[in-house]
Amino acid sequence: MSFRLTNVLKKVTSKFYIGSRSFVTSSSSSTRSFKYKSLSSSYLYLALAVSTSTLLYTTSPTVLNDSKKSKRKIIVIEDDDDEEDEETEEEREERLEQERLERVKNKPSLSQIFNISDFEYVAKQILPYGTWGYYSTGSDDEFSLRENHYAFGRIFFRPRCLVDVKNTNTETEEIFGIKMDAPFYCTAFAGAPMAHPDAEKNLINACGNENIPYLIPFQLSFPFDEFMEGAKPNHQNFHQVHFYNEKQLAEGPAYLQKIEKQYPNIKAFFINVDLPCLGNREKDSKIRASLDDSVNEDLSVFASSKVSYLNITWDDIKVLKESTNLPIVLKGVLNKDDVLKAAEVGLGGCLISNHGGRQLDFAMPPIEILAQSRKLLRENGIPDKDFKLFIDGGIRRGSDIIKAICLGADAVGLGRPFLYSMATYGQPGVEKAIQILKNEMIADMKLLGVTKISDLNENYVDIESLKYKGISSSDHLYNYNYTNIPPPPFRR
Numbered sequence: 001m002s003f004r005l006t007n008v009l010k011k012v013t014s015k016f017y018i019g020s021r022s023f024v025t026s027s028s029s030s031t032r033s034f035k036y037k038s039l040s041s042s043y044l045y046l047a048l049a050v051s052t053s054t055l056l057y058t059t060s061p062t063v064l065n066d067s068k069k070s071k072r073k074i075i076v077i078e079d080d081d082d083e084e085d086e087e088t089e090e091e092r093e094e095r096l097e098q099e100r101l102e103r104v105k106n107k108p109s110l111s112q113i114f115n116i117s118d119f120e121y122v123a124k125q126i127l128p129y130g131t132w133g134y135y136s137t138g139s140d141d142e143f144s145l146r147e148n149h150y151a152f153g154r155i156f157f158r159p160r161c162l163v164d165v166k167n168t169n170t171e172t173e174e175i176f177g178i179k180m181d182a183p184f185y186c187t188a189f190a191g192a193p194m195a196h197p198d199a200e201k202n203l204i205n206a207c208g209n210e211n212i213p214y215l216i217p218f219q220l221s222f223p224f225d226e227f228m229e230g231a232k233p234n235h236q237n238f239h240q241v242h243f244y245n246e247k248q249l250a251e252g253p254a255y256l257q258k259i260e261k262q263y264p265n266i267k268a269f270f271i272n273v274d275l276p277c278l279g280n281r282e283k284d285s286k287i288r289a290s291l292d293d294s295v296n297e298d299l300s301v302f303a304s305s306k307v308s309y310l311n312i313t314w315d316d317i318k319v320l321k322e323s324t325n326l327p328i329v330l331k332g333v334l335n336k337d338d339v340l341k342a343a344e345v346g347l348g349g350c351l352i353s354n355h356g357g358r359q360l361d362f363a364m365p366p367i368e369i370l371a372q373s374r375k376l377l378r379e380n381g382i383p384d385k386d387f388k389l390f391i392d393g394g395i396r397r398g399s400d401i402i403k404a405i406c407l408g409a410d411a412v413g414l415g416r417p418f419l420y421s422m423a424t425y426g427q428p429g430v431e432k433a434i435q436i437l438k439n440e441m442i443a444d445m446k447l448l449g450v451t452k453i454s455d456l457n458e459n460y461v462d463i464e465s466l467k468y469k470g471i472s473s474s475d476h477l478y479n480y481n482y483t484n485i486p487p488p489p490f491r492r
C-alpha cells in the first residue's frame, strides 16, 4: 500500500475541515455521513492526540479507542488509491443543501414542540448555515451571550404553600397604557425576512392574537405605513428607533411626532443607546467568510464592517424627549447609574439589555443589573409606577420571566425564541411559543403560591448566588443548541 505522510496530513486536515463545518452546520446525523470504509479495507489508521470536543461528531464506528481517560482517538485515513471517495467543494455544498432540504421536509410537527429550546433545535437543523449564524451568534467570545441565559440559573425560588391559587392569571397592570395578557413582548430584530418572507407580519399577527406587544423594529422589511395597515385593530405596541447618521437624527423629532400622531396604538419609543458602533460579531463573520462566494447577498448588509451607526448622547435624548408626548425608553442600558439618570431626566423607562450578547462582550447579564437598578431607584425615592424597567437577553422559560418580575421588571423582551419559532413554523409557531411561556408562567406561579403578577416580589427569589458569574448548574437544553466558535478551517 503506497502511503506518504504529506498525503495523510492533507487528508487528516480535510476531515477536520469537514468535521468543523458540519459541526456548525448541523448536528443531525445525516450531515455527518463521512464515507469511511470498514476496517478491513485498504485504510490506514492514525492515532492523533486531539481533544474529544474537536471530534464531537466524528462518531463513525471506525473511530476507535474512545477512552475519556486517554482523550485520544484513532482516525481512519484513506490511502492514495481511494480517489473514488473524493468529493469536490461544489458536490459537498450540494449534498449539505440537499440534506438540509430533507430536514426541512421532515421537521417535527408543531405538536412535538414542548419548550422554547425545541424551536431553537429545529431552527438550527433547517435554517441555511449563514442565516443560523447571523441569528444565533454574539460578539467576541460570547461570554455575555451565554451568561445572559445562565444568570437565570443562579436564581432559585422561595415558594409559599397552602395558598389558594385556583384563579391564577398572568395579566399585567397597565404599562404605558397597555394591558398585556402576560408580562412579555416580542423584541425588535433586523434580518427576520432571511427566514420567512412575511417575517414581521407573522410576528405582529401572533402577538396581536395572543395580546402581547411587539417592539416594532426600525429596520423593518416593509414600509412602516404598509406594515401598520395589516396590524390588528386595538393591538397596542412599542416602536424601536435607532439612527444611522446625523441627518436621520436631525429628522428624529419629526419622525417621532409623525408616528405618535398617525398611530395611536404605538405607546412608547424604545431608542437604542447601545449602538455607537457594532459589536465584533466574530462567529458570524467567520461563518460568512467560510461561505465565500456562496454567501447570501442579504447577509452582507449585516456585516460589521459595512454598517455604521450614529453615536448619540444624553443631549440628543433630551431633544427627542421634548419632541413627543409618548414615553421614551432607553434600549440597551447596562449600568444602574444610567438607569437612575434616565429616571432623573424624566424618561419613561429603561430596557436593560446587552443586545442579546451581540454588542459589548462581558457586559453584565441584564437580570443582575435589574436587581441592582430597582433597588437604587427605590433608594432614591422613585416609585416603581413612575419608571418602567424592562430586560431582555437569554429568557427562555416562564420561570425566567417570573424571576425578572420578582426583581422589579415590568415586562421582559424575548428575541431569538420568537425569531426561531417564526423561522420554523411561521405565525402558528410564534403563537405556540407565546402559549408555552404563558402556560409555564401559570404553572410556576401556582407552585410559587402567587395568583397575580403584581404580587410577585423579591421575597419569592433567592439571589444569593446571582453575582457569581460562570457558576451555574448545567443547562442541558441550552448547551445542546449552543454552537462553539469554529477555528479557522484549513484549505481542502
Ligand SMILES: Cc1cc2nc3c(=O)[nH]c(=O)nc-3n(C[C@H](O)[C@H](O)[C@H](O)COP(=O)(O)O)c2cc1C
Residues within 6 Å of the ligand: 134, 135, 136, 148, 187, 188, 189, 190, 191, 217, 219, 240, 272, 331, 353, 354, 355, 356, 357, 358, 392, 393, 394, 395, 413, 414, 415, 416, 417
Ligand atoms: C438576529 C438579531 C437581530 C437583532 N437586531 C436588532 C436591531 O435591529 N435593533 C435592536 O435594537 N436590537 C436588535 N437585536 C437585539 C434584540 O432586540 C434583543 O435585544 C435580543 O435579541 C435579546 O436577546 P435574546 O435573543 O436572547 O432574547 C437583534 C437580535 C438578534 C438575535
